Amino acid sequence: MTEYILYVLTPQMLHGLVWGMTIVLIALGLTVVFGLMGVVNFAHGEFYMLGAYFGFTTLLLIPNFWVAMLVAIVGVSLLSWGLERFMFRPLYGRDPIFYLLLTFGLSMVLREAARAIWGGFTLRVMPPMIGSLDILGVTYPAYRLLVLFLTIIVVVVVLILLNRTNMGAVIKAAALDSTMLSALGFNVPLVFTITFVIGAALAAMGGVIMSPIYFVYPHMGLDSIILAFIVVIVGGLGSVRGAIAAGILIGEFQSISSLWISPTVADMLVFVMLIIILMVRPSGIFGKA
Amino acid sequence: MNKRLKVTLLFISMIIALIVLPFVLKEFYRIIAIEIILLGIFAMSLNLMLGYAGLVSFGHAAFFGAGGYVLGCVLLKWGGSLWTAFGLAILVTVGMSILIGYIAIRSKGIYFAIITLAFSEVLYRIAFTTQFLGGSDGMIGIPRPDLIFPGGIRFSIVTSLSFYFLVLVYAFITYAVMWKITHSPFGKVLEAIRENEGRVAFIGYNVKVYKMFCFSFSAMFAGLSGAIYSLFKGFADTEQLHFILSGKVILMTLIGGIGTLLGPVFGSAFIVIIETFASRYFEYYLIVIGLAFVAVVIFLPKGIYGTFLNFWNKER
Numbered sequence: 001m002t003e004y005i006l007y008v009l010t011p012q013m014l015h016g017l018v019w020g021m022t023i024v025l026i027a028l029g030l031t032v033v034f035g036l037m038g039v040v041n042f043a044h045g046e047f048y049m050l051g052a053y054f055g056f057t058t059l060l061l062i063p064n065f066w067v068a069m070l071v072a073i074v075g076v077s078l079l080s081w082g083l084e085r086f087m088f089r090p091l092y093g094r095d096p097i098f099y100l101l102l103t104f105g106l107s108m109v110l111r112e113a114a115r116a117i118w119g120g121f122t123l124r125v126m127p128p129m130i131g132s133l134d135i136l137g138v139t140y141p142a143y144r145l146l147v148l149f150l151t152i153i154v155v156v157v158v159l160i161l162l163n164r165t166n167m168g169a170v171i172k173a174a175a176l177d178s179t180m181l182s183a184l185g186f187n188v189p190l191v192f193t194i195t196f197v198i199g200a201a202l203a204a205m206g207g208v209i210m211s212p213i214y215f216v217y218p219h220m221g222l223d224s225i226i227l228a229f230i231v232v233i234v235g236g237l238g239s240v241r242g243a244i245a246a247g248i249l250i251g252e253f254q255s256i257s258s259l260w261i262s263p264t265v266a267d268m269l270v271f272v273m274l275i276i277i278l279m280v281r282p283s284g285i286f287g288k289a
Numbered sequence: 290m291n292k293r294l295k296v297t298l299l300f301i302s303m304i305i306a307l308i309v310l311p312f313v314l315k316e317f318y319r320i321i322a323i324e325i326i327l328l329g330i331f332a333m334s335l336n337l338m339l340g341y342a343g344l345v346s347f348g349h350a351a352f353f354g355a356g357g358y359v360l361g362c363v364l365l366k367w368g369g370s371l372w373t374a375f376g377l378a379i380l381v382t383v384g385m386s387i388l389i390g391y392i393a394i395r396s397k398g399i400y401f402a403i404i405t406l407a408f409s410e411v412l413y414r415i416a417f418t419t420q421f422l423g424g425s426d427g428m429i430g431i432p433r434p435d436l437i438f439p440g441g442i443r444f445s446i447v448t449s450l451s452f453y454f455l456v457l458v459y460a461f462i463t464y465a466v467m468w469k470i471t472h473s474p475f476g477k478v479l480e481a482i483r484e485n486e487g488r489v490a491f492i493g494y495n496v497k498v499y500k501m502f503c504f505s506f507s508a509m510f511a512g513l514s515g516a517i518y519s520l521f522k523g524f525a526d527t528e529q530l531h532f533i534l535s536g537k538v539i540l541m542t543l544i545g546g547i548g549t550l551l552g553p554v555f556g557s558a559f560i561v562i563i564e565t566f567a568s569r570y571f572e573y574y575l576i577v578i579g580l581a582f583v584a585v586v587i588f589l590p591k592g593i594y595g596t597f598l599n600f601w602n603k604e605r
Contacts, residue, residue, distance in 0.1 A: 091587065097345050097398060097399065098586065100345070100399065100402065101539065101543065101582075102587070104536055105579045105583040105586060106579065106583060107579075108575055108576075108578065108579030108582070109576050109580055109583065111575070112573045112575040112576040112579065113573070113576055115573065116573040116576070226406075226410070226532075229403065230407075233400070233403055237399075262418065264414050264418050265414070267410075267414055268410075268411050268414040268415065271408075271410050271414075272411060274403075274404075274407050275404060275407050278392075278396060278400060278403070278404055278407075279392055279395070282396055282400060
C-alpha cells in the first residue's frame with residue numbers, strides 16, 4: 001500500500017500539480033481580462049503557443065533557457081499590446097459574444113501564421129536541466145520541480161500585485177466600476193491594456209516553461225484553451241482565486257484519474273463537471289452572481 | 290417594372306440556374322456544389338438560433354455529427370431504409386436538443402455558448418472512444434440505397450447528379466419551412482427575444498419554451514443535414530462532431546449574413562470555395578478565412594449578403 005502511494009500516487013499528484021499550475025497561468029490572464037474588460041479572448045491560447053515558439057526560436061540563437069523565456073515574454077507582450085491597443089480598444093463596448101467571435105477569427109489567423117512560419121511538425125525543446133531529485137521519498141524529474149516552484153512564485157506574485165499594491169487596487173476598481181474610475185481621473189484604457197498584456201505575458205511564460213514537457217506545435221494553444229476556459233468558468237469568470245482553485249483541482253483530477261481511466265474519458269468527465277457546475281452554480285464556484 | 294416583379298423574376302431565374310447547374314458542371318464541381326448546399330443548410334439552421342433568437346450555440350456540430358452517425362448506424366449496422374435513417378436522425382437530434390436545451394437555456398449569452406460547446410465536446414469524446422461507432426476512424430462504407438417512395442417508385446442516388454437533386458429538393462423544402470417559421474408569429478417572438486428578452490417575458494410569453502422550440506427546430510435541420518452529408522460522403526467521422534466545425538459554421542453564418550435566410554448559404558459557398566481552391570495556391574488559406582472573418586465581424590456585422598440586402602432595400 002505504501003509503495004503504491006510512494007511510487008504511483010505521489011508522482012501522479014505532482015504531475016497534476018505541475019499541469020494544474022500551468023493551466024492556472026493561462027487561465028489567470030483569461031479570467032482577469034474577462035472580469036475587467038468583458039472580453040472573452042479565444043485567442044489567449046495563441047499567446048501560450050507563441051510564447052513557446054518565440055522561446056524555441058530564441059533558443060536556436062542563444063542557447064540560454066532563461067534568456068529565451070525573457071525574449072518570449074517580451075515578444076508576446078508586444079504583440080498583445082498591439083492587439084489590444086489597435087484592435088480591441090477602438091471596439092470597446094460591444095457585447096462579449098462579439099469579442100468571442102472576433103478572437104475566434106484571430107486565433108485562427110495566429111495559428112495558421114505560426115504554422116506557416118515554423119511548420120506544422122512538433123518541435124522539441126531541451127529543458128535547462130536534466131536529472132531527478134528525491135522528494136517526499138519519490139524520485140521526481142528536477143525540471144518539473146523547478147516548473148512547480150516557478151509557477152507557484154509567479155502566482156503568488158500576481159496575488160500580491162492584485163491584493164496588496166496600488167496598481168492591483170486600480171485594476172480591481174476598473175473591474176468593478178470603470179466609469180467611476182475614469183471620473184476620478186485614472187487612465188482606464190491604459191489599465192485595460194496593462195492588464196491584457198500581463199495576462200498574455202503569463203500565458204507566454206507558461207508556454208515557454210511547458211515546452212520541454214509538452215513540446216511545441218501549432219495547435220497547442222487550441223488544446224489548452226478549452227481546458228483554460230473550463231477552469232475559468234468553474235472558478236468563476238473574473239475570479240483569480242477561482243481560477244487558481246479550479247486549475248489545481250482540474251489538473252489533479254486529470255492526472256490522478258489517468259491512473260484508472262483513459263485520458264479521453266477523463267476529459268469527458270471534466271466537461272460533465274463543467275455542465276454540472278453551470279447548472280448548480282452558474283457563476284462558478286467563486287464567481288459573483 | 291416594379292420591384293416585386295423584379296424580385297420574383299430573380300428568384301425564378303435563380304431556381305432555374307440551380308436546376309440547370311449540375312448538368313453543366315463537371316463531376317468535381319458538382320460535388321463541391323452539393324457540399325456547399327448541405328453545409329449551407331446546416332448554417333441556416335444555426336442562423337435560426339443566432340440571427341433570429343440571438344442564441345450563440347458553439348456546439349452545433351453535435352447535432353450535425355449525430356445525424357450522420359445515426360444514419361450510419363441505420364444503414365450500415367441495422368440495414369434499415371433511408372427513410373428510417375432520416376426519421377431516426379430527426380428524432381435523435383430533437384431529443385438531444387431537448388436534453389441539452391433544458392440545461393443550457395437557463396444560461397444567457399456566453400454561458401450558453403460554453404455549455405453547448407461542453408456538450409458537443411462530450412459527444413465528440415464518446416464517439417471517439419466507442420468502438421461500435423467506429424472509434425477515431427468513424428463509420429466507413431455507408432451505402433447509398435435507392436430512395437423508395439410509396440407506390441414503388443425508386444429513385445437512385447448513386448450518381449452525384451441524382452444526389453444533387455435530392456439535396457436540391459431538401460434545400461427547397463428546408464428553405465420553405467424556415468421561411469414559414471421566420472415569417473410567422475413564432476418567428477416574430479423569437480426576434481423580439483433577441484432584441485429585448487426581458488420585455489418579451491413581461492408581455493407574458495414563456496421565453497424558455499420559445500427558445501426550446503427554436504433550438505429543436507434548429508437541431509432537427511442540423512441533424513438531417515448531417516445525415517444527408519454522411520450519406521453523401523459514405524462515412525461518419527469524429528470531425529463532424531468537432532467544435533472546429535461548429536466554429537466554421539458560425540463563420541459561414543456571420544460572413545454570409547446573420548438574420549437573413551439565404552446569407553448562411555452564401556457564407557458556406559464563400560468558405561467551401563476558398564477551402565477548395567485557395568488551398569491549391571496558398572497553403573495557409575485559413576489565414577485568409579480568419580482575416581475575412583475578423584473583417585466581417587468588425588466592419589460588416591450584417592455579413593456580406595446582409596449588407597447587400599440592406600443596400601438593396603434602401604434603393605427605395
